[in-house]
Amino acid sequence: xxxxxxxxxxxxxxxxxxxxxxxxxxxxxxxxxxxxxxxxxxxxxxxxxxxxxxxxxxxxxxxxxxxxxxxxxxxxxxxxxxxxxxxxxxxxxxxxxxxxxxxxxxxxxxxxxxxxxxxxxxxxxxxxxxxxxxxxxxxxxxxxxxxxxxxxxxxxxxxxxxxxxxxxxxxxxxxxxxxxxxxxxxxxxxxxxxxxxxxxxxxxxxxxxxxxxxxxxxxxxxxxxxxxxxxxxxxxxxxxxxxxxxxxxxxxxxxxxxxxxxxxxxxxxxxxxxxxxxxxxxxxxxxxxxxxxxxxxxxxxxxxxxxxxxxxxxxxxxxxxxxxxxxxxxx
Numbered sequence: 399x400x401x402x403x404x405x406x407x408x409x410x411x412x413x414x415x416x417x418x419x420x421x422x423x424x425x426x427x428x429x430x431x432x433x434x435x436x437x438x439x440x441x442x443x444x445x446x447x448x449x450x451x452x453x454x455x456x457x458x459x460x461x462x463x464x465x466x467x468x469x470x471x472x473x474x475x476x477x478x479x480x481x482x483x484x485x486x487x488x489x490x491x492x493x494x495x496x497x498x499x500x501x502x503x504x505x506x507x508x509x510x511x512x513x514x515x516x517x518x519x520x521x522x523x524x525x526x527x528x529x530x531x532x533x534x535x536x537x538x539x540x541x542x543x544x545x546x547x548x549x550x551x552x553x554x555x556x557x558x559x560x561x562x563x564x565x566x567x568x569x570x571x572x573x574x575x576x577x578x579x580x581x582x583x584x585x586x587x588x589x590x591x592x593x594x595x596x597x598x599x600x601x602x603x604x605x606x607x608x609x610x611x612x613x614x615x616x617x618x619x620x621x622x623x624x625x626x627x628x629x630x631x632x633x634x635x636x637x638x639x640x641x642x643x644x645x646x647x648x649x650x651x652x653x654x655x656x657x658x659x660x661x662x663x664x665x666x667x668x669x670x671x672x673x674x675x676x677x678x679x680x681x682x683x684x685x686x687x688x689x690x691x692x693x694x695x696x697x698x699x700x701x702x703x704x705x706x707x708x709x710x711x712x713x714x715x716x717x718x719x720x721x722x723x724x725x726x727x728x729x
């Protein structure tokens with residue numbers, strides 16, 4: 399079976415974790431895979447459309463086309479799959495582009511024409527179902543062989559860590575007052591931001607580390623506590639909790655907002671902690687800072703959760719099966 403993945407960008411996290419890391423598993427099953435970045439010029443689009451018929455299945459990763467483009471892609475592709483791990487049907491509150499109605503129209507246009515939609519969580523699935531009943535859930539996963547657990551050792555400094563990008567940094571910045579208070583209470587606590595943009599604090603030391611794929615695991619290992627704050631809106635409810643999964647995979651305890659898929663991943667008090675208000679965040683971080691045994695316990699349980707539900711290998715089998723079944727179905 400020949401498969402073409404059409405992705406928004408090669409360096410995008412969703413491309414790495416929902417497309418590229420599955421390719422070796424697909425090739426073991428005899429699939430021939432090609433990956434292309436969605437073209438922008440009309441000439442490049444026409445060239446791509448002419449190629450689609452040569453593939454048994456075309457998977458569009460998160461990209462929203464104009465309705466007339468979706469119609470052409472549907473006409474040219476033998477089997478069409480759409481994959482999403484964000485609430486692309488809604489406007490990102492941090493984005494200045496695309497009005498809400500236009501985005502919803504594009505989303506409806508593409509998913510209703512697909513033979514299969516693969517959603518990263520139940521919330522996304524519910525938003526697809528009005529337009530397409532053939533929806534499977536596949537969470538964003540990590541290769542547990544790469545995400546090895548961190549070595550537990552005594553040290554004088556405790557690092558609260560966050561990994562992400564400038565697109566989501568504003569969620570972390572909403573906790574600036576929390577970090578300032580933690581810094582006033584505990585001189586040995588540091589905030590580490592692994593991203594492509596940063597902010598400063600007055601009362602807590604901030605380590606600013608540019609994200610790099612080669613050092614990503616080492617950066618996660620440097621965390622003693624991982625955090626994932628979110629606002630609660632239609633966009634964030636579609637998030638797949640990947641920052642949590644990354645930290646939990648390397649046995650780092652986490653504190654997060656009880657929003658969207660975070661509530662599916664975390665059983666508060668067992669494999670992580672929830673925090674809603676600033677007071678909640680201060681209390682949760684204080685508990686973990688002052689209690690190394692709790693940090694170790696939550697870290698161990700967090701990794702167990704990832705092994706059971708978010709490991710690459712078991713989910714790769716599902717992914718391959720979904721694509722095989724789609725290829726075999728009659729339109």
